[in-house]
Amino acid sequence: MRFVLDPEMTPGLFEDLLTCWVDVTNAGGAVGFVPPVTADDIRATAEKAFARTAGSASPDALLVGFDDDDDGRAACWLILADSESGLRAHWRWLVRVMVHPKHQGKGYGRALMLAADDAARSLGLDALQLTCRGGTGVDAFYASVGYREVGRVPRSIRVAPGDDRDEIYMLKWLRDG
Numbered sequence: 001m002r003f004v005l006d007p008e009m010t011p012g013l014f015e016d017l018l019t020c021w022v023d024v025t026n027a028g029g030a031v032g033f034v035p036p037v038t039a040d041d042i043r044a045t046a047e048k049a050f051a052r053t054a055g056s057a058s059p060d061a062l063l064v065g066f067d068d069d070d071d072g073r074a075a076c077w078l079i080l081a082d083s084e085s086g087l088r089a090h091w092r093w094l095v096r097v098m099v100h101p102k103h104q105g106k107g108y109g110r111a112l113m114l115a116a117d118d119a120a121r122s123l124g125l126d127a128l129q130l131t132c133r134g135g136t137g138v139d140a141f142y143a144s145v146g147y148r149e150v151g152r153v154p155r156s157i158r159v160a161p162g163d164d165r166d167e168i169y170m171l172k173w174l175r176d177g
Contacts, residue, residue, distance in 0.1 A: 001075065001108060002066045003115040005122070009050055009062075016074040017064070018046050020100045027101040030133035034159055049079060049096060059084060061092075063119050065112050067103065075103045076112045080120060080128070091127035092120060113145040117174060126175045133157050134166030147172045 007013060021042050025033045033042060053062040059082035067075035076099040080092040094116055099108045120128055130147065132138045134157075139149065147170040155164035 001111050002068060003063060003112075003119075004066065005063050005119045006053060006058075006061050007064050009054055013064070013074065014046070014050065017050070017077055018042060020074055020077065020098060021046060021096070023101055024098040029098055029101075030136050030138065031096055031098050052081075053079060061119065061123070063112070063116055065108060065115065067108075070103075075100050076108045078112060078116060080116065080123070080125075091125055091129060092123075094128050094130040097130065109141065110145060113142075117146075117172070121174055126173065128172050128174065130170050132168050132170065133159075134168055136165075139168050139170065142170050145172075 018039050021031060022037055022039050024031050025037045025042070026035045028035065032045065049060075050062065052058055052060040061080040063078050063080065064074050065076040066072050078097040079095045081095045082089075082092060097109075097112070099112065116128060128147075129150075130142065132142060134152070143149070149168055150171045151169035153167045153169075156167045157165040159165055
């Protein structure tokens with residue numbers, strides 16, 4: 001696994017990341033959509049998200065894990081999103097955290113999260129925050145890589161009529177202090 005912070009967004013990389021997003025969603029991943037989805041359902045959101053990571057003056061940073069055993073294709077990725085507040089310049093949100101379903105169980109998720117820690121430290125950040133959808137069990141995974149729950153908004157995510165989930169807020173301090 002090779003991680004690259006802010007890789008050049010080529011048309012091929014965009015399609016790899018979009019395909020991953022579609023496949024993760026359709027496999028039940030909680031990454032902003034509810035299955036079933038197509039690339040067309042996610043494309044506009046992806047274009048906006050990746051536009052915020054383009055160029056050195058961009059507010060957000062894209063971290064991609066490439067699997068050299070899979071022709072160097074994107075296997076996992078996330079975005080370190082800026083809160084756009086000078087008072088919060090010392091931390092970032094992790095958003096769109098995903099591992100392609102064909103790579104589940106290989107340790108890529110843990111590797112991605114540790115690479116995010118390294119990327120954040122290289123950017124001089126003190127902390128990372130994320131939210132996750134309750135009822136998926138992913139909060140236990142995040143806890144296993146050092147995140148702790150700092151808040152919860154009950155029933156704030158409506159997956160379907162009658163299926164409301166908590167939004168769980170988690171935080172990881174990267175530096176003592």
